[in-house]
Amino acid sequence: MTTTRLFSTIFLLLYFTSLFAQDDPPFRFGIRGGGNLYSGVLSVAPEISKKLHAGYQIGLTAEYEFRDxxxxQTEVGLTTKGVVYKGSEVLEGGVRQWTQNFTLRYLEVPFLIAYKPEIEENISLYFHGGPYFAYGIGGKTRLKITHKQAEGEDVDTSQDSFGENGFKKxxxxxxxGSGLEFEKYTIGFDFEYGLTNISRKDTKLSSLLNDRGFKNKGVCLSLGYKF
Structure with a gap:
């Protein structure tokens, strides 16, 4: 089943479940989407700079109130993570510059506990936290090398980010994170920190990863709607 069909099936299931729910049900379902900025936990040489990788997230949400x-809370979401590394080397008569952009696409499911104190009628703050589990379903790693006034051949290649020669899935x-909930709408800010080293010891994806541990970390800003 493709990712699109999976999301469509889950969405329809949640939607029709909500139609037959009570006026004030313990279960609530919704959708959430937004943008994110990711980086990586990886030790590299001081002359190599690290840039944030811009991505997106979209998901179908569900929550259950088990106490006042x-x-x-949980979610089935599609999210992109990654990081960008840049470096340069002075050669005779010029400079060689390189950029390696890691893009990682995941299907992600968090399990969170949330506390929602009401600050005004129909307006609540929320604070939540817990583990997430993500599985890599795609993404490319692009390497670009350019020579300025220096001898050498320019390079622009890409390969799959996951697999035997790439990251663990x-x-x-x-x-x-925390945010605001007003009536059926939410706006929130979240932080994620990976606990798993997803880099293989002898990966052929990038020399930056060899014999080094790599973990995802990033921030997300999202908007949501609950049925």
Whole structure:
């Protein structure tokens, strides 16, 4: 089943479930989407600079109120993570510059506990946190090398980010964040930190990763709607 069909099936299931729910049900379903900025935990040489990787996230959400203002939350989401590294080397008569852009696409499911104190009628703060589990489903790693007034051949190649020669597909970490909920709408800010080293010891994806541990970390800004 493709990712699009999976999301469509889950969405329809949640939607029709909500139609037959009570006026004030313990279960609530919704959608969430937004943008993110990711980086990586990796030790590299001082002359190599690290840039944030811009991405997106979109997901179908569900929550259950098991105590006043306390909820269990989960989500089936599609998210992109990654990082960009840049470096340069002075050669005779010029400079060689390189950029390696890692893009990692995941199907992610968090399990969070949320606390929602009401600050005004129909307006609540929320704070949540817990583990997440993500599985890599795609992405490319692009290497670009250019020579300025220096001898050498320019390079612009890409290869799959996951697989035997790339990153491990399973990523486990923690997510925590806060936001506002007003009526059926939410706006939130989250931070994720990977606990799993997803780099292989002898990867052929990048010399930057060899014999080094790599973990995802990033921030997310999202908007949501609950049925």
């Amino acid at each position: 203002n306390v909820y269990l 399973l990523d486990i970490g923690i997510r925590f």
